[in-house]
Amino acid sequence: MKIQPPKWACRFLEWYCNPQLLEEIQGDVYELYQRRLANKGRSVADRKFVWEVLRFFRWSNIKRSKTTYHPSNNTAMLKNYLKVSWRSLVKNKGYTALNIAGLAVGICCFILISFYVEDELSYDRFHSQADQTYRVKEIFESDGVGERSASVPFPLAEALMTDYPSIVKNVVRFFNFQAPSVAVVNEENDQEFNESRLFFVDSTFFDIFDFKVLRGDIKTALSEPNSILLTESMAHKYFGDEEPLGKFLKLQGQENLKVTAIVEDTPLNAHFQFDFLVSFTTLKSFYDGQYPQSWYWNPCWTYLVLYKHRSPEDLEARFPEFVQKYFHQLIKDDVTLELQPLTDIHLHSDLDYEIQPNGNYANIRVFISIAIFVLLIACINFITLSTARAGKRAKEVGMRKAIGSHRNQLIKQFLIESLLLTVVAVGFALILLKVSLPFFNQLTEKSIAFNLLWNPLFVAGLVLLTFLIGIISGFYPAFVLSSFKAVKVLKSAQIGSNGVNFRKVLVVLQFSISIILIISAGTALKQLQLLRSNDTGFDQEHVLMIPVSRSPIAQHYEAYKNEVVRDASILSVTAVEEIIGAKHQVGNYQFEGNEESKPFPRLFIRHDFAKTFGVELVAGRDYSEDYPTDDTLALLVNEQLVKQQGWPSNEAAVGKKFRWFGDENGRKIVGVVKDFNFVSKHHPIRPLVLDLDLRDQAFDLFIKYMAVRISGQNVKASVARLEKVWKKNMPERPFDYFFLDENLKSLYKSEEKLSKVSVIFSGFAIFVACLGLFGLATFTAEQRKKEISIRKVLGGTVPHIVWLLTSNFSRLILIAFVISCPLAYWILNSWLSGFAYKIRIQPDVFMIAGAVALVVAVTTISYQAIRAAFTNPANVLKNE
Amino acid sequence: MKGNYLGELEELILLTVGALFESAYGVAIMDEIERQTNRRLNISAVHSVLKRLEAKGFVKSEMGGATNERGGRRKRLFKLTSSGKKVLDASMQVRSHLYNQIPNMSFNFSGQ
Numbered sequence: 001m002k003i004q005p006p007k008w009a010c011r012f013l014e015w016y017c018n019p020q021l022l023e024e025i026q027g028d029v030y031e032l033y034q035r036r037l038a039n040k041g042r043s044v045a046d047r048k049f050v051w052e053v054l055r056f057f058r059w060s061n062i063k064r065s066k067t068t069y070h071p072s073n074n075t076a077m078l079k080n081y082l083k084v085s086w087r088s089l090v091k092n093k094g095y096t097a098l099n100i101a102g103l104a105v106g107i108c109c110f111i112l113i114s115f116y117v118e119d120e121l122s123y124d125r126f127h128s129q130a131d132q133t134y135r136v137k138e139i140f141e142s143d144g145v146g147e148r149s150a151s152v153p154f155p156l157a158e159a160l161m162t163d164y165p166s167i168v169k170n171v172v173r174f175f176n177f178q179a180p181s182v183a184v185v186n187e188e189n190d191q192e193f194n195e196s197r198l199f200f201v202d203s204t205f206f207d208i209f210d211f212k213v214l215r216g217d218i219k220t221a222l223s224e225p226n227s228i229l230l231t232e233s234m235a236h237k238y239f240g241d242e243e244p245l246g247k248f249l250k251l252q253g254q255e256n257l258k259v260t261a262i263v264e265d266t267p268l269n270a271h272f273q274f275d276f277l278v279s280f281t282t283l284k285s286f287y288d289g290q291y292p293q294s295w296y297w298n299p300c301w302t303y304l305v306l307y308k309h310r311s312p313e314d315l316e317a318r319f320p321e322f323v324q325k326y327f328h329q330l331i332k333d334d335v336t337l338e339l340q341p342l343t344d345i346h347l348h349s350d351l352d353y354e355i356q357p358n359g360n361y362a363n364i365r366v367f368i369s370i371a372i373f374v375l376l377i378a379c380i381n382f383i384t385l386s387t388a389r390a391g392k393r394a395k396e397v398g399m400r401k402a403i404g405s406h407r408n409q410l411i412k413q414f415l416i417e418s419l420l421l422t423v424v425a426v427g428f429a430l431i432l433l434k435v436s437l438p439f440f441n442q443l444t445e446k447s448i449a450f451n452l453l454w455n456p457l458f459v460a461g462l463v464l465l466t467f468l469i470g471i472i473s474g475f476y477p478a479f480v481l482s483s484f485k486a487v488k489v490l491k492s493a494q495i496g497s498n499g500v501n502f503r504k505v506l507v508v509l510q511f512s513i514s515i516i517l518i519i520s521a522g523t524a525l526k527q528l529q530l531l532r533s534n535d536t537g538f539d540q541e542h543v544l545m546i547p548v549s550r551s552p553i554a555q556h557y558e559a560y561k562n563e564v565v566r567d568a569s570i571l572s573v574t575a576v577e578e579i580i581g582a583k584h585q586v587g588n589y590q591f592e593g594n595e596e597s598k599p600f601p602r603l604f605i606r607h608d609f610a611k612t613f614g615v616e617l618v619a620g621r622d623y624s625e626d627y628p629t630d631d632t633l634a635l636l637v638n639e640q641l642v643k644q645q646g647w648p649s650n651e652a653a654v655g656k657k658f659r660w661f662g663d664e665n666g667r668k669i670v671g672v673v674k675d676f677n678f679v680s681k682h683h684p685i686r687p688l689v690l691d692l693d694l695r696d697q698a699f700d701l702f703i704k705y706m707a708v709r710i711s712g713q714n715v716k717a718s719v720a721r722l723e724k725v726w727k728k729n730m731p732e733r734p735f736d737y738f739f740l741d742e743n744l745k746s747l748y749k750s751e752e753k754l755s756k757v758s759v760i761f762s763g764f765a766i767f768v769a770c771l772g773l774f775g776l777a778t779f780t781a782e783q784r785k786k787e788i789s790i791r792k793v794l795g796g797t798v799p800h801i802v803w804l805l806t807s808n809f810s811r812l813i814l815i816a817f818v819i820s821c822p823l824a825y826w827i828l829n830s831w832l833s834g835f836a837y838k839i840r841i842q843p844d845v846f847m848i849a850g851a852v853a854l855v856v857a858v859t860t861i862s863y864q865a866i867r868a869a870f871t872n873p874a875n876v877l878k879n880e
Numbered sequence: 881m882k883g884n885y886l887g888e889l890e891e892l893i894l895l896t897v898g899a900l901f902e903s904a905y906g907v908a909i910m911d912e913i914e915r916q917t918n919r920r921l922n923i924s925a926v927h928s929v930l931k932r933l934e935a936k937g938f939v940k941s942e943m944g945g946a947t948n949e950r951g952g953r954r955k956r957l958f959k960l961t962s963s964g965k966k967v968l969d970a971s972m973q974v975r976s977h978l979y980n981q982i983p984n985m986s987f988n989f990s991g992q
Contacts, residue, residue: 023943023953023954023956024905024906024927024943024953024954024955024956025906025927026950026951026953027906027947027950027951027953027954027955028905028906028907028923028927028950029923030949030950030951030953031907031947031949031950032907032923034949052922052923052924055922055923055924055925056923056924056927058924058928060928060931061927
């Protein structure tokens with residue numbers, strides 16, 4: 001037996017050495033070993049051998065580099081893959097177009113929705129202290145009745161600053177008289193408008209919020225009384241091309257305000273939009289030289305910045321004690337204060353008295369799911385089409401395998417092919433995006449710029465998305481294609497395409513998703529219809545609302561009313577605290593049988609309320625001018641309040657006593673009105689008090705609108721009449737009005753957006769799904785053309801053959817329908833559970849959705865089926 | 881240029897690869913150097929230098945046939961490339977150029 005070198009050294013060498021270098025190193029050391037063994041004996045040879053093995057133990061021999069001795073052909077192969085992919089894409093133009101169209105639409109939808117989501121999530125984040133900024137909210141409820149207010153009392157801000165100086169760094173208040181609009185006049189240019197986006201703000205405003213000041217000194221702009229800041233577009237509206245700085249604007253026909261700065265228009269992704277900011281100190285002149293001191297009235301939106309190291313919980317923990325210390329005796333046990341992060345307001349806040357309507361987080365979730373679904377459907381198209389047509393590539397795969405291609409390399413090749421296709425689709429998607437963005441903006445009321453795409457986040461996202469789509473849609477086809485046995489595919493002329501069942505599953509999946517989307521879109525539409533429908537218990541048509549808050553109407557109200565109703569087209573006039581059907585305020589009342597007063601939703605009204613809004617009285621009487629004491633001693637309530645108080649009947653409620661701020665003095669309920677939706681149908685009807693307020697000063701705060709019912713015969717003439725009499729009484733005040741029914745539609749904006757988006761995008765989903773189906777049908781028709789020809793020769797009729805081809809696919813659609821119904825039901829049920837008023841989910845939407853899917857799908861297929869059925873069998877069979 | 885710099889041992893081995901022509905592999909190179917210059921190298925040093933030379937593109941290699949004395953293992957045979965030849969020529973030229981500039985006198989001095 002040949003003498004061998006020490007085994008451990010051999011093993012050590014084999015262990016550490018790069019396999020590609022092992023042979024030559026081993027060879028050399030063995031050769032030397034044998035020589036020394038012969039010349040110098042075993043021990044010397046062993047020793048030297050070990051020494052050499054140790055000397056070879058160096059990094060360059062250990063590291064596993066593949067490139068050292070096998071110069072790679074990766075780049076060459078990559079080039080080949082790209083070339084072959086390109087050729088196969090170009091060769092099958094039809095399928096390539098289908099794939100690219102589907103993917104492009106899917107990707108475009110996805111990007112559009114990501115834009116939307118990004119925009120929604122970006123709200124208020126542009127302020128540098130956004131993370132430490134909070135809004136104080138006041139929850140004032142007893143037994144679930146009352147208000148959840150986004151605004152708090154006047155003195156609260158100052159009290160927080162003085163009581164907790166180590167937590168609260170800064171505070172700012174917003175105030176707008178709780179008025180829908182105020183009159184702003186440039187007397188020099190004779191420009192007068194009612195402005196709704198005017199706020200009084202503390203001088204700390206710019207220490208907390210970062211808005212760009214274009215001209216003027218930001219530090220002093222809000223510190224003097226009677227200062228006003230304008231946005232750029234307002235400056236243009238009131239002053240044209242003149243320089244507004246230092247000029248004056250008249251507010252409410254009362255105060256002259258000096259323009260101290262011009263700021264940039266509010267970014268759309270701020271949860272409050274303003275046109276004017278007036279220094280808070282200006283308010284003193286409206287309230288006898290000081291700020292209102294009430295801890296009951298809560299009209300101020302109050303934002304505070306906490307010190308960096310303090311958490312909101314630090315402050316919230318002290319709120320109960322704070323409430324007890326300061327709030328009005330009547331309400332301090334019913335009030336809770338909370339903080340809400342500034343950045344949460346847009347999507348998560350749903351309070352009474354928001355500055356303006358907010359977004360809705362649930363919608364975002366729905367949008368994201370739709371985007372993913374559409375994209376998924378497009379990816380599935382690619383999978384079904386490429387596996388169906390795998391047979392066409394079988395020869396190539398066989399060839400590649402025969403000349404030494406590994407399976408991994410083939411997988412790589414097909415992945416590269418799907419990546420290439422995705423890249424092309426992304427290109428088309430970007431073109432589509434550019435075209436569709438304006439429409440999308442219009443639909444969602446946004447102004448998203450195409451440039452958002454170049455945001456690094458989106459660039460990275462897009463690259464990632466491309467890879468993800470390429471790999472998701474390419475993985476299965478690559479797996480299937482690379483699994484062909486070389487011998488088999490090269491031997492047999494035709495390879496039967498496998499995975500038929502898998503493709504069927506995919507088609508079912510696509511159509512299930514599409515049908516779910518259609519059902520959801522239909523339900524969302526129906527729900528929107530329900531919310532918007534007129535059965536609110538009051539008549540919203542032909543009602544004009546005229547903002548009158550803080551106008552001199554008080555002195556002219558009776559005269560105005562009497563004069564306009566003389567016109568036959570003007571049926572009745574009243575005045576109300578808030579827009580009926582949209583908003584209410586809250587007041588404390590103590591009814592007979594209650595221990596203490598409780599907050600109740602309340603609306604101050606004037607005579608003829610029931611007549612103007614068509615509200616029915618179910619018991620007792622309406623307020624009447626025949627009873628001069630109605631103002632103080634009478635009260636109207638709704639049925640819900642009667643129920644909540646546990647009074648046996650509406651009639652029994654009439655005559656019940658009540659106290660108002662502790663004062664009883666013969667105050668009685670005189671009538672009960674039928675329930676009506678005094679706020680949006682997102683909420684159930686709650687108890688309501690309709691309180692008559694005939695005081696002149698009511699127009700300073702409690703009465704904000706005049707409401708006029710017109711006949712609707714000649715709207716223009718009625719409006720002209722109203723304006724004419726207005727100008728006669730108050731020539732210095734701009735006349736402004738809106739129609740109640742139109743205004744109320746905006747309550748359901750978020751639902752409207754949702755249903756529009758879901759209708760359009762479910763349309764896209766089914767379009768993309770049909771592209772795939774079309775491809776599959778084309779392929780099947782082609783594959784079975786011989787069979788079809790033989791059938792025709794043997795007497796098969798055209799309808800028979802069309803049926804043959806369509807029935808298969810139709811069955812899949814039916815299966816999809818069966819699967820999607822329970823799923824859709826479940827999803828919609830949970831969506832609808834968030835609404836106080838909801839439609840019943842009825843089979844008709846399901847049937848319609850199923851029918852739509854089936855009709856669209858069958859139409860798609862039958863194009864191919866009919867074409868196949870009409871081909872001349874001779875043309876097909878002659879080649880045989 | 882750093883890439884073209886040739887160390888002393890590198891030059892020696894490169895020359896040997898050229899001289900052995902078609903039968904240059906690790907042990908043979910080591911033997912040849914010992915025979916010609918009496919310099920004993922460790923086989924691992926020869927390998928590293930060969931690897932470096934190949935990376936610089938002065939030699940190229942391929943696996944040869946199996947031999948009995950190596951237990952059936954193949955040899956990696958090295959060949960001088962044209963750029964290897966060029967770098968040897970250049971180095972030769974520098975040397976002879978410098979050598980020719982040595983005045984005869986110096987021999988006289990050294991002879992004293």
